Amino acid sequence: MMINRVIPSAAALAFFTAVAGAADMTPMVTKAPPEAPPSVTGYVELYSGWANSKESVTFCEVGFPCDFFSNRFDGWALGGAGRVNYWWAANASLQLDAQAEGTSYRFTSPGFGSGHFSTHAYLVGGHANWRDPQRGLFGVFVGAGDGTGPFFISAVRHGVVGLEGQLYLGSLTLYGQAGYDSTIGNISPSLDSMHAWFVRGTARFYASPNFRLEGTVLYANGGLDFTSTFGTPPSSDMETWLWRAKAEYKFASSPFAIFATYQGSRTATDISSPTSSTSFRNTDNRVMGGVRLYIGEKTLQWNDTMGTTLDIIDPLGVPSAIFNGGGPG
Amino acid sequence: MMINRAIPSAAALALFTAVAGAADMTPMVTKAPPQAPPSVTGYVELYTGWAKSKDAFTFCDIGGSCDSFGDKFDGWVLGGAGRVNYWWAANASLQLDAQAEGTSYRFTDPGFGSGHFSTQGYLVGGHASWRDPQRGLFGVFVGAGDVSSGGIVGGGDMRHGVVGLEGQLYLNSMTLYGQAGYDTTIGNIFPGLDGLHAWFVRGTARFYVNPNFRLEGTVLYASGGYDFTSVFGPPPSSDMETWLWRAKAEYKFASSPFSVFVTYQGSQTTFDLSTPTATESLRLTDQRVMGGVRLYIGEKTLQWNDTMGTTLDIIDPLGVPSAIFTGGGGMSASDARLKRDIVLVARLDNGLGLYRYRYLWSDVVYVGVMAQEVAYLYPASVVQGSDGYLRVDYGSLGLKLLTWEQWQTLAHATGVPMSAQLNSPVNSLGGSL
Numbered sequence: 001m002m003i004n005r006v007i008p009s010a011a012a013l014a015f016f017t018a019v020a021g022a023a024d025m026t027p028m029v030t031k032a033p034p035e036a037p038p039s040v041t042g043y044v045e046l047y048s049g050w051a052n053s054k055e056s057v058t059f060c061e062v063g064f065p066c067d068f069f070s071n072r073f074d075g076w077a078l079g080g081a082g083r084v085n086y087w088w089a090a091n092a093s094l095q096l097d098a099q100a101e102g103t104s105y106r107f108t109s110p111g112f113g114s115g116h117f118s119t120h121a122y123l124v125g126g127h128a129n130w131r132d133p134q135r136g137l138f139g140v141f142v143g144a145g146d147g148t149g150p151f152f153i154s155a156v157r158h159g160v161v162g163l164e165g166q167l168y169l170g171s172l173t174l175y176g177q178a179g180y181d182s183t184i185g186n187i188s189p190s191l192d193s194m195h196a197w198f199v200r201g202t203a204r205f206y207a208s209p210n211f212r213l214e215g216t217v218l219y220a221n222g223g224l225d226f227t228s229t230f231g232t233p234p235s236s237d238m239e240t241w242l243w244r245a246k247a248e249y250k251f252a253s254s255p256f257a258i259f260a261t262y263q264g265s266r267t268a269t270d271i272s273s274p275t276s277s278t279s280f281r282n283t284d285n286r287v288m289g290g291v292r293l294y295i296g297e298k299t300l301q302w303n304d305t306m307g308t309t310l311d312i313i314d315p316l317g318v319p320s321a322i323f324n325g326g327g328p329g
Numbered sequence: 330m331m332i333n334r335a336i337p338s339a340a341a342l343a344l345f346t347a348v349a350g351a352a353d354m355t356p357m358v359t360k361a362p363p364q365a366p367p368s369v370t371g372y373v374e375l376y377t378g379w380a381k382s383k384d385a386f387t388f389c390d391i392g393g394s395c396d397s398f399g400d401k402f403d404g405w406v407l408g409g410a411g412r413v414n415y416w417w418a419a420n421a422s423l424q425l426d427a428q429a430e431g432t433s434y435r436f437t438d439p440g441f442g443s444g445h446f447s448t449q450g451y452l453v454g455g456h457a458s459w460r461d462p463q464r465g466l467f468g469v470f471v472g473a474g475d476v477s478s479g480g481i482v483g484g485g486d487m488r489h490g491v492v493g494l495e496g497q498l499y500l501n502s503m504t505l506y507g508q509a510g511y512d513t514t515i516g517n518i519f520p521g522l523d524g525l526h527a528w529f530v531r532g533t534a535r536f537y538v539n540p541n542f543r544l545e546g547t548v549l550y551a552s553g554g555y556d557f558t559s560v561f562g563p564p565p566s567s568d569m570e571t572w573l574w575r576a577k578a579e580y581k582f583a584s585s586p587f588s589v590f591v592t593y594q595g596s597q598t599t600f601d602l603s604t605p606t607a608t609e610s611l612r613l614t615d616q617r618v619m620g621g622v623r624l625y626i627g628e629k630t631l632q633w634n635d636t637m638g639t640t641l642d643i644i645d646p647l648g649v650p651s652a653i654f655t656g657g658g659g660m661s662a663s664d665a666r667l668k669r670d671i672v673l674v675a676r677l678d679n680g681l682g683l684y685r686y687r688y689l690w691s692d693v694v695y696v697g698v699m700a701q702e703v704a705y706l707y708p709a710s711v712v713q714g715s716d717g718y719l720r721v722d723y724g725s726l727g728l729k730l731l732t733w734e735q736w737q738t739l740a741h742a743t744g745v746p747m748s749a750q751l752n753s754p755v756n757s758l759g760g761s762l
Contacts, residue, residue, distance in 0.1 A: 040586045040626045042373060044413040044425045046453045076488070078473055080427030080453035082411005084373040084624045086586065096373045096624050098409030100429035100451030102475035104488035106516065115519035118486040120475035122429030122451050124375045124409035144407055146431035146449040148486060155447035155477055155486075157405070157433035185435065185445035255369045255415065293413045293425050295369045295626040 041297045041307040042084035047261070047290025051075035051103050053323045054283045061276040075103040077286050085308040095127040095310050097143065103286075103319060121147030121317035127164070133305040136167040141179070141310065147317040149187070149194075156194070158183045160314045166304075173304050175202040181220070181316045189227075196222030196238060196315045209299035210250040210257075218242040220315030224271065234273040240315050241266050248292070250300050257292040257300065265320035284319040370628045370638040371413035376592070376621025380404035380432050380650065385612040391605070404432040406617050414639040424456040424641050426472065432617075432650065450476035450648035456495070462636040465498040470508070472643050473515070477653045488515045491645045493529075497635075504635050506533040512551070512647045527553030527569060527646045540630035541581040541588075549573040551646035555602070571598040571646050579623070581631050588623045588631065596651035615650040685733060694733035697723070 056070035079101030086094045102120030125143025144159040162179020182195035198220035205213045220240040226233035242265040250257035262285075269280040297303045315321060385399035408430030415423045431449030454472025473490040493510020513526035529551035536544045551571040557564035573596040581588035593616075600611040628634045646652060685696050700721050723730055 040624065042371065042411070042413075042624075042626050044371060044411045044427055046425055046427065046455070078453060078475070078488070080411075080425075080451075082371070082373045082409075082413070082427050084371075084411070084626060086624055096375055096409075098373055098375065098411050098427065098429060100427060100453070100474070102451060102486075102488065104475065104516065114517070115522075116487065116514075116516035117518075118475040118488050120449070120451060120486060122409075122431060122449060124407060124429070126375070145429070146407070146433065146447040155431070155449050156445065157407070157431065157447050183445075185433065186443070187446075188444040191444075291425075293369065293371075293415055295371050295413055 040084060040086050041295060041303070042082070043292045043294045043297065043308055044080070044082045045259075045290055045292040046080045047077075047259070047288045048079075049077045049261070049286055049288030049290075051077045051105075051284060051286035051319065053103070053105065053285075053319065055323065056281045058279040059276065060278075062274075073105040073107060075105040075286075077101065077103045077288055079288075079290075081311075083308045083311070085310075091131055093127075093129050093131045093137070095129075095308060097123070097125045097127070097310075097312060099123050099311070101317075101319075103323075119148040119319070119322045121145060121314075121322055123160070123312060123314055123317060125160070125312050127310045129164075129310075134168065136165060137309075138163075138165045140164070141177070141312055143312050143314065144184070145314070145317065147314075148322045156183045156187055157185065158194075158314065158316045160312060160316075162198075164310065166309065168305050171206040171301070173204040173206075173309075175204065175309075176200065177313075181222075181314050183316070190233070192225040192227055194222065194224050194238070194316060196220040196240065198240075198315045200313055204304060206301045206304075209301040210252055212246075212248045212300045212304075214244075214246040214248070216242070216244040216246070216313070218313050218315065218318070220318075222315075224269070226271075232274055234271050236269065236271045238267065238269045238321075240268075240318055240321055242313065242315075242318050242320075248300060250292075250294070252299075255294045255297075257294065259290055259292065261288045261290075262286070263288070263319075265318045267318065267320040267323075282320040282323045284323055286319065369413060369415050370626060370634070371411070372623045372625045372628065372639055373409070373411045374590075374621055374623040375409045376406075376590070376619045377408075378406040378592070378617055378619030380406045380434075380615060380617035382432070382434065382615045382650065383613070387610040389608045389610075391607060400436075402434040402436060404434040404617075406430065406432050406619055408619070408621075410642075412639045412642070414641075420460055422456075422458050422460045422466070424458070424639060426452070426454045426456070426641075426643060428452050428642070430648075430650075448477040448650070448653045450474060450645075450653055452491070452643060452645055452648060454491070454643050456641045458495075458641070463499065465496060466640075467494075467496045469493070470495055470510070470641065470643055472645065474645070474648065476645075476648045487518055487525075489513060489525075489645065489647045490515050491643060491647075495641065497640065499636050502537040502632070504535040504640075506535065506640075507531065508644075512553075512645050514647070521558060521564075523556035523558055525553065525555055525569070525647065527551040527571065529571075529646045531644055535635060537632045537635075540632040541583055543577075543579045543631045543635075545575075545577040545579070547573070547575040547577070547644070549644050549646065549649070551649075553646075565602050565604045567603070568601045569598065569652075571596065571649055571652055573644065573646075573649050573651075579631060581623075581625070583630075586625045586628075588625065590621055590623065592619045592621075593617070594619070594650075596649045598649065598651040613651040617650065695730060696733055697721075697730040 052074055054072045058066055058068045060066040081099035083097045088094050100122035102118050104116055104118045106116050108114040123143045123145035127139055127141040129137040129139030131137035141164055142161045146155050146157050149156045158181055160179055160181040162177055164177040167174040177200040180197050183193045186192045200218040202216040222238045224236040244263040246261045248257055248259035264285045266283045271278045297307045381403055383401045387395055387397045389395040410428035412426045417423050429451035431447050433445055433447045435445050437443040452472045452474035456468055456470040458466040458468030460466035471492045475486050475488050477486050491510055491512040493508055495508040498505040508531040511528055514524040517523045531549040533547040553569045555567040575594040577592040579588055579590035595616045598613045602609040628638045681698050683696055684699055698721055
C-alpha cells in the first residue's frame with residue numbers, strides 16, 4: 001500500500017515538477033513582454049504591371065497661333081524595394097529603404113518606325129522615429145536618388161527630406177508626410193533646379209489582421225529655377241497629384257504576401273517667358289501586382305505598429321513627373 | 330522510513346521526469362539540426378562614394394583621317410539594395426533582390442557652361458538554388474531592370490533582362506562563387522537597332538579573416554554587341570567587351586545587426602562599330618570607391634550568412650558603370666558631333682539654322698537644328714543627356730524633326746519656301762520624335 005501511495009505521490013510530484021519545469025521554461029522563451037517587437041524586421045518586394053502614360057504639350061509664341069500635340073504610350077512597369085526597421089531604443093526606431101521603379105514604353109513614329117525607351121527612378125533613404133506601438137509615431141525622413149528627367153532632361157540627382165507621423169486607431173492607421181524634394185546641383189547653365197514641396201496622406205484599413213486596404217493621396221507644388229544670360233529667365237510652375245489604392249494579403253502561415261495597386265498621377269508644368277509659354281501635361285495610370293517576402297514580421301496589422309511601416313513617395317520621381325513620351329530625343 | 334525512502338524515490342522520479350520533460354522540451358526548441366537556418370533572413374544596404382569616369386571616342390573614315398576626343402568626369406555614387414533569402418525546403422532556397430545605383434556627374438563645356446547629369450540603373454531579380462550549407466549551392470538566377478543608355482544607344486534609357494546559372498563552394502574560411510549568364514535589352518531600341526546583348530562570366534572569392542570580417546574579390550568579363558538591322562545596305566557590325574574588377578572588405582559588429590563595408594570597383598567597356606565607310610571606337614573606364622552600411626535581419630556572423638543566409642547577388646553587364654557611362658560621347662539626336670554630311674538648308678527668323686544631315690550610324694537624311702546652336706540662342710531648350718551629348722526640346726521651339734522626304738513633301742504640298750516649313754505646327758505631320 002505504501003508503495004501504491006508513494007507511486008501516485010511520486011507521479012503527482014513528477015507531474016507537478018514537470019509542469020513547474022515547463023512553467024519555468026516557458027518564461028525563458030516569452031520572458032519579454034508579449035508585445036515587445038523583434039529588434040530588426042523588414043521585407044523585400046518585387047512588382048510588375050501595366051502603365052498608360054499620356055503627354056500633351058502646348059506651345060504659344062507671341063504673335064503666332066499656339067501649337068499643340070499629344071501622345072499616349074503603353075508601358076511595362078517594373079519595380080522593387082527593400083526596407084528594414086530597427087528598434088534602437090524602447091520607443092525609437094530606425095528604418096532604411098532602397099526602392100526603384102521603371103517603365104519601358106514602346107513608341108511608334110510615322111516616318112521613323114518603332115522602338116522602346118524607359119523612364120526610371122530609384123531612391124535610398126532612412127527614417128528615424130519616436131514610436132509607441134499603442135499610439136503612433138513621429139519622425140523625420142531623408143532620401144536621395146536619381147530619376148529620369150522630364151522635358152528631355154537627362155537623369156538628375158535629387159534629395160528629399162521631411163516630417164512624418166502615424167496614428168494607430170485599432171483597425172485603421174493614418175499616415176501623413178510633409179517634405180521638400182529638390183534636385184542637387186544645377187542641371188544646365190540655364191536651369192538651376194527643379195523642386196517641390198509636398199504633402200502626402202495615407203489611410204490603411206485592416207479588414208482582418210492579414211488583409212489591408214490602403215488609399216494614398218500626394219500633392220506637390222514647385223517649379224523650375226531658370227537662369228538666363230539672354231534676358232529675363234522664364235518663370236515656371238509645377239504641380240503634381242498622385243492617388244493610389246492598394247490591397248495586400250499576407251498568408252498566415254507564410255512569410256509571403258501579395259498585393260495589387262492602382263496608381264494615377266498627373267503633373268502640370270507651365271513655363272513662361274516674355275515671348276512664349278509652354279504647358280506640359282503628363283498623366284500616368286498604372287496597375288501593378290507584386291509579392292512581398294517578410295522577415296521577422298507577423299500579421300500585416302502587427303507590422304504596421306511594430307515593424308517596417310514607412311515609405312517615401314518622392315514627387316520628382318513620380319511617374320508623371322519623369323515621363324517624357326517623346327522617346328529618343 | 331518508508332516515507333523517507335519514498336520521498337527520495339519520488340524526488341528521483343520527479344527529477345528524472347523533469348529532466349525527461351526538459352529533454353522532451355529541448356527538442357521543441359532545437360529539434361532541427363543545430364545548423365538549421367532561420368526560414369527567412371536578409372539585409373538592406375545603403376552606400377555612397379566617389380567615381381571617376383573617362384571616355385575616349387575615335388571616329389575614322391575609311392581611307393581618311395580619324396577624329397578623337399575624350400573626357401573625364403568626377404561623380405558622386407549612391408546606391409542601395411534589399412535582399413532576402415527564404416528556405417522553402419531542407420536543401421532549397423529562394424532569394425529575392427532589389428538593387429539600384431546611380432552616379433551624379435558634373436560637366437563643364439567651354440562655351441556652354443556647367444551642369445550635372447546622372448547615370449543610373451536598377452535591377453529586380455530572384456535566385457532559386459539547391460543548397461547544402463556544408464558544401465555549396467547550385468542554381469539559377471533571373472533579373473530585369475532599366476539602365477541609362479549612355480553611349481550605347483541614341484535614345485532614352487532601356488529595359489534589359491538577365492538570366493544565368495550560379496554556384497558556390499564553401500571551403501572553411503573561403504567561399505568561391507561563380508556565375509555565367511546572358512544579358513540583353515528587351516524590345517528593339519529604335520528602327521535599325523534591335524538591341525544590345527552580352528554573355529558574361531563572373532567569379533568571386535570570399536575569405537574570412539574571422540567570422541565577422543570578410544575580404545572579397547570579384548572579376549567579371551562580358552562580351553557581346555549591338556544587334557543592327559538595316560534597310561540601307563549591310564548593317565554595321567559591332568563588338569562590345571566589358572571587364573569589371575572589385576575588391577571589398579566588410580566587418581560586422583558582433584553584438585549588432587549592422588555591418589560596414591568599403592569597396593573599390595573598376596570597369597572598362599569597349600565598343601567597336603564598323604560600317605562600309607567608317608569605324609567608331611569607344612573606350613569607357615570607370616573607377617569608384619564606396620563605403621556603406623548593411624542592416625541584417627535574422628543573420629548571424631558574416632561567415633554564417635554566407636552558407637545559410639543571403640549570399641547571392643547579380644552583376645548585370647549592361648548595367649556596369651562603364652557600360653552606361655558616356656560623359657562626353659555617345660549618340661543623341663541633336664548633337665552636331667553625332668552628325669555627318671551636314672548642310673545648311675535654311676535659317677529661320679529667330680536665328681536658328683536648319684540643317685540637312687545624317688547620323689553617324691544611319692543613312693536616313695533628316696532636317697533639324699544643331700543643339701550647339703540652339704544652346705546659344707535658346708538655352709532653356711537644350712539639355713545635356715546622361716550620355717553627355719546635347720538634346721533639343723523641339724516642342725519648346727515649336728519645331729519638329731523631319732526626314733528629308735517629309736521636308737520635301739511638305740514643301741511641295743504647301744508651295745511655301747522650305748525655310749518656313751520648320752515653323753509649321755508641330756503636329757502637322759503627325760507623330761513626334
